[in-house]
Amino acid sequence: MTTIYDIAKKTGYSPTTVSKVFNNYPDVREKTRAKILETAKEMGYLPNANARSLTTKRSWTIGILFVEATGAGIRHPYFGAVIESFKKISVSKGYDLMFISKDVGGRRSSYVEHCKIRGVDGVVVILSSNDDPDFQELLDSGIPCVILDSSPEHVHSVYSDNIGGSMLALRYLHSLGHRSIAHISGGVNTFAGEQRQYGYEQALRELELNLREGYITGSDFFSTESGYEAMKRLLALEDRPTAVYAAGDLLALGAIRAVQDHGLNVPGDVSVIGFDDIEMSRYITPALTTVRQDTEQLGKVAAEILLSSIEERDTAVKSVMLPVELMIRESCRPVT
Template sequence: MATIKDLSLKCGVSVSTVSKALNGYKDIGEETKRNILKAANEIGYFPDSNARALKTKKTYNIGVLFSTMFNHGLRNEYFAHILASFNEYATGKGYDINFIEHNVGDRKMTFLEHCSYRNFDGVCIACCADFFDNEIQQVVNSKIPVVVIDHIYNEAISILSDNMEGMRQLTQYIIDQGHKRIAYIHGTNSSVTHNRLVSFYQVLRENGLTIPNEYVVEGIYRDSDTSGLLTQRLLDLQVPPTCIIAPDDYSALGVMNTIRRSGLRIPEDISVAGYDGISVAQALEPKLTTIRQDTDRIGTEAAKQLINLIERPMVTSISNVYLKVSLMKGSSVGYVTSTELNRPSRQSIVD
């Protein structure tokens, strides 16, 4: 294995110059730095991680807390893309990524104990079944730099899509398509859910619309089965909605399957909208109307903010970072005429 001395001899500079170039010191010329980095790659030189940790007081390890209520894990396209871009940016900056678990070998640990055991420089919290769980709160309240995706804590940097703007665009588009009876299956309690609900009701009010309380029901993010059951309840109402907004695109699959099993057509009989913009939903027929979240940018921004907090804590603010979203107009939301809105419901016809 090549050593730092081998690298200094190849480049014709001192060991200290090589060390400064590898560690990003600014008193080394850019050309010298480029030559040293190029030579390091050519001879396969890698800095000794233990020596680097002693010198910099950092381990260059980042923990990712990724717990879900259902065992979707990295099979979930939305979070898989986020974590892939997070990993790409972090490894490009010299950091290794490790998942935080309850078990390390035969030893059971809390999340915080695992962080301490691995001596992580920072932690990214993503896709938690319960952001209010005591163990997760312990990590957030610790001295470890933390970035959170899709939730807000006062003690951590939060990376979120602009959920209020996203729900505003989606709800207004549905209304512009003539819909007045709009149901919303929202996710479980979180800042994301709260902001989407606030925006949903704001847009309804701005358009002079009111909906029955039973049109707004709590589901579970990324759980198509639960959304399917809730959809059936909505369809069984005396006056069912003409459009159902799912909490996310995966859940929208359950909504659409239930509608079809009920003998109804999308969007001729009832419209459906999702949220996230995953590729699977865009392969459906009809193509799903949804809000696209920029998963690549979410992951990159989360890694960037966390590394800034690790390396420059005194100039990196603890704040919320909101990223733009975009409306994807699929064919799952159809146009509704006033005549169609005034038609008796299926159930009342049977009665």
């Protein structure tokens, strides 16, 4: 079996340098690192995980925790895209990913207990609801954590500019001549839902538009079903809106279906704008105008912050808000 001493002998570097490469130490030149890794590949060397853990005092494992009420988890396009980006950075640094739950060995436990049993080095939390008391226990445990889609105090967080994105959407609809603009909310029990609804209300004030009765509707979940039912309520209003801003693309897709099932047309009768820019949004008919979140950057920044916290014991709390942009497609039109 090939050892680090065999690789050291073949490359001419010391066993210490070879060991540093496999343990991702930063004080190794890239040329040296590349030569050692290439030689290891040629010789069929695989680092021993247990020996590596003893050397570095780390498990080289990061936990992924979903704290959200819908149960959709990674099936939601937003979550999947962010985790894929997070995974690229983490794996490139030598870490494995595992999902954290409250079940260990067939019995119920807390998140903290699961993390300690598995010995994870840190946790990335995908958050859409913080109603779970075990979640706060995890944040207080001292295990390095970074939270996506929220901004609590004393914990690393990465999120999009939800308020600014909402205002972009409303300003665009206003520029098209719309003055009756409703909002399908994702629910104020979530950070994103609360922030996007606040942005909608703030934009109304900026544009000197009245918040009309019944013009904010939705549910606690960012789902197509919720969007469909919310749009039905808006269409039943006597003072029907000419445009609808939905807090998520799945909500917007459901809203478009409801308009069509009502015998109306998007954008002919009602303009619809979403938030997220999931891949599906550009392929539906009409293609959805939406506020784009940079899911790749969200995952990348979250990984960099968490790995810095793990490897460099960086205790300075970082809260990063990433910019968004408006993607103009076919689901909105000027008022005539």
